[in-house]
Amino acid sequence: MKSPLRSRYDVVIVGGGPAGLAAALGARQAGVEHILIVDREIEAGGILNQCIHSGFGLHYFKEELTGPEYAERFIRNVQSDQVEILTDSYVLDISPALQLEIISGGYGHLQLQAQSVVLAMGCRERTRGSIRTPGFRPAGVMTAGLAQKMVNMHGVLPGRRIAILGSGDIGLIMARRLSLEGCDVTGVYELQPHCSGLTRNQVQCLDDFGIPLHLSATVAFIHGRDRVERLTIAPVNHELIPDLSRSWDVACDTLLLSIGLIPENELSTRLRLRMDPATGGPQVTSNLETSLPGVFACGNVLHVHDLVDFVSEESLRAGRFAGEVAIGMRRPSDNISLQAGENIASCVPQSLSPDREQIIYLRVKRPLKNCVLTIGDRYEKSFRMLVPAEMIRLTLAPELLDRYFGEMLKIDVRLREAT
Template identity: 60%
Template sequence: MMSITNLQDQYDVVVVGAGPGGMAAALAALRTGVDSVLMVDREVEPGGILNQCIHNGFGLHHFGEELTGPEYAQRFLTDLLDHHIDIATDCYVLDVTPDRLVTLMSPSVGVRQVLAGAVVLAMGARERTRGAIRIPGRRPSGVMTAGLAQKFVNQMGLLPGRRAVILGSGDIGLIMARRMTLEGVEVPGVFEIMPHANGLTRNIVQCLHDFDIPLHLSTTVVEIHGRDRVEKVTVAPVDERLQPDLSRARTIKCDTLLASIGLIPENELSQKLGLRIDPTTAGPVVSSTMETSRDGVFAAGNVVHIHDLVDFVSQEALLAGENAARYVTGRRPPADNIKLNAGTNVASVVPHTISSDREHTVYLRVRHPLEKSWLRLGEVYEKRLRYVVPAEMVSLKVRPRFLEHFHGDSLTIDIVPRDEPGREEM
């Protein structure tokens, strides 16, 4: 569709990935005043995962209205095509060197190298598979990730099976429970190993309750049966240590098992590049300009840390694209002077450093759910929160005035319980 044959040898900015992150980064780079941008994607068209997310609920923050995934993608693409941009689809990025020599491969151009003034990594994430959680049993067909099933059903017009058990209560799993039901597939249940659902309440109600699909918490799949095709799965409740109680196991007939058990940032290129990786996010360590540990290599979106809203991916990627263009045109902002540390109830924080001269948005994820709590940035700022859950990323605008009287070089950000005086024991 957009496979190009007239690739240049050199670009101001090369963006790896044309999903929501890549599109926003490319757009911001062009708006910030670079002349040549190349965006590369291995799929046949730009848009990334949004193209298969046909449900609505996207764009409330970014566009101020609720859009379907394809609409959200097309809005960004339309804006992009107003500029001069080269888009290479059906094209793999095989390698990026520290000197920003990018090796590409596609049927239309073969293997080519292009030199980039700056690179934005926006490869997104991929789904965890059955192998990642080691479910015992045979290896029949019919076991796949929820996102793959989503592509089959929503784009290719293929049904993965007739009776599908869903493992994991992440949003993709919940959305697919509804989607499969609407397509005439029976969904006997969604099984979640944790004692709480991982998806949004809205999806619990509109994807499960609306269709009387049961959600079994603290329960997991312990065996897959069937030689050529899945015939049934064994499920069992788990204890507080997440160990299954096999004495209470039962089997469920099904021909399909969809796994919705989390996403992994796709960082093979980042690792080859030798970028510093944060073990808590599994993504590159980034500065407040979304620059990685390599000069002129930026990153944004799910490749940096897993987001729950595409709107925040776009915001982060606009920042990365703008700063990639600033890098190329010699207009870099002052370097960061404050390191951010995650407190005891914070699982991850992005970016990893900030600077005291301008405003930043800091994203964090808590370890444990809390109702009334304090969000604390060192001793310079605190804010009351009504609730926090691990499934919902928390964002904080850090303003220069918070840091007016701060002269240290690191700050710890944490979310701690807020005990109300006189509150009764629960």
Template identity: 80%
Template sequence: MNSPLKKQYDVVIVGGGPAGLAAALSARKSGAGDILIIEREVEAGGILNQCIHSGFGLHHFKEELTGPEYAERFIGSVLSENVTVLTNSYVIDISPALQVEIISGQCGYLSLQARAVVLAMGCRERTRGAIRTPGFRPAGVMTAGLAQKLVNMKGLLPGRRIAILGSGDIGLIMARRLALEGCDVVGVYEFSPYSSGLTRNVVQCLDDFDIPLHLSATVAFIHGRDRVDHLTIAPVINQSTPDLSRSWDVDCDTLLLSIGLIPENELSTKLRLHMDAATGGPQVSSTLETSLPGVFACGNVLHVHDIVDFVSEESLRAGQFAAELAMGKRRPGDNIALQKGANIASCVPHSLSPDREQVIYLRVKQPMKNCTLTLGDRYEKKFRMLIPAEMIRLTLAPEVLDHYFGDNLKIEVHPQEVE
């Protein structure tokens, strides 16, 4: 904590990861006075602190950085703006009047008044219980993110012969990381017929290290009494049922789970925010305000992003709008409802306003080649390839939206017509 706590803040931000840091910096630059970040870990930076690989910052800083380098730049900027950062602390409740209740390792129980709140708690990994993998419960089964923390921050190896279930980006990156540490990565097994990670990570983390990727395959049984000693792998029929008649065994001592990320939304559900079943996060307007007035959401707690640069971009907007509200400026309500159409899995935000440029993030349901994305009858964009793992980012000028004032705007993706 870099300054004494006050009883009232213009903007209180829950989470000191990349989203919370960007929101705080933007809130300050937008005129907010007293700003407080509440972070549960002992230092700010979030998941970036354990992501020592490069590849961050290409969009935001126009250069390639490691995760800690990216976090350090934002932390330095936030501290230079005299934003208060309260670490080792948890928000336990927020009232409709924006009274924030906190449990802090430094200060005990606190109750603070906020003029605006930004939710930036990030996301968490799905665990074995989420997919109910059958078998025993030996040591050696963990999420890829935990393995990343053990290797990069604790200097410990999770095992020597590693199998990875799921092809999420963290799992792909850890396949490479463990191979570099001398471990034998026996394979990555993905339930779907396509990778759930970015294409660049499949190439750089698996192909470049000759690590096999088995699509339409899953772990059918975990064997081992004290520690994992082998797995039964089975091909998947029609993306639904493992075919045990064609299963095979793989020797390993560790199973890493990279089976998806979900927004950290216990606080959001406690606040009874309107939620989006597709993203797992709150529904938000074009200003990133939730259904509870004065509460905004951004980053991975809103919807899981591919790259941290887009988290920062979105969170900068959330901080700006939260600061405006705290200073008594409320923008006109949205008047265009955004609707998912053919082949669209999710889209954020959930409504739009033609009074300014809008940014929309969306994902498709399945891989598609040579397709056209349309928004109503006024906008279309052609793509050679779209996959669920890679988020689509669209920027819409106000004149595109004027036509849909007070209407519904449907987003769809269709195969291109052959002339």
């Protein structure tokens, strides 16, 4: 086996998906010479490689691309003398002194020293265990993303007659995908009273194929000993409790779960980074730096995005800041804490600094019509419609905080008062 790469890198990026690839570009733009991306798959690109539908890149590339096309553009841009991509390799641990322990298919056990580290591990899907659905434990219950990988990468169908629990975007996309493959998709069941995926996916993935979306309904029992045979579906009340007296049965051989995503933060918690329970990711400054100096985070490991374009934008910045730190450039640290207030589920970053342009990403807790978003007394913006499924992105001008002397700013969204 060829001997390992180098023992020291300026920037090591954990994960070669859209976040890791953009972070490498950002680090290179900062003038860094030795950048390493470590990825556990056999090629870079991450989840994009299995997302074969179009709809990516409208913001970033100004054209509509499929996932693999988006990934390949980035991989081509990243390939250079400064960036090495180590695939089939897994980061086991990162020490507080930024030494990485890696197990690699090509090189065995490796230890590398980094000047700065970018966490770009992405997220994983919630499984049946997360929601404790009653019933038997037959084959045929799996996450929508796993089914997507089986169909699009391996060419294997998960079943013939499919039910989908949860109306997340991956579930909606898979409803269409499996219909195109000739499967019978019986319906999508959503616990909440509203669809949790994008409206356009409801239109083009369900309505186009005549697939019913049952809101305020859930799977109350999974039947079948060896293979899924049928499901008991029950409507839920306003406290989300199933009403078994009004339940009905649906025959199917497969149940796909599209019930949310969890940032994959085992490395972050081992590093004892300060976490944000609202996002499930590390707390970061306006430079996307975590509570451990020199460690940055971006993409779905930081907070779950719905658009890869925003992942790329955020990660380019994280990579640039990580690159700056690696070559000894330090920007002034943040002095204003940013907190989620009324109707806000989460916000990133969790602090601000007066001297730079800020990009803030946030989510609301519930659908809101005709509302006003405020950041302390500094900023105000009206919205016609806000929904939890769509992340809100705000850009704040550098001078906005010039004459702000407080220690904390709160983001609130309030309904516009009827006039």
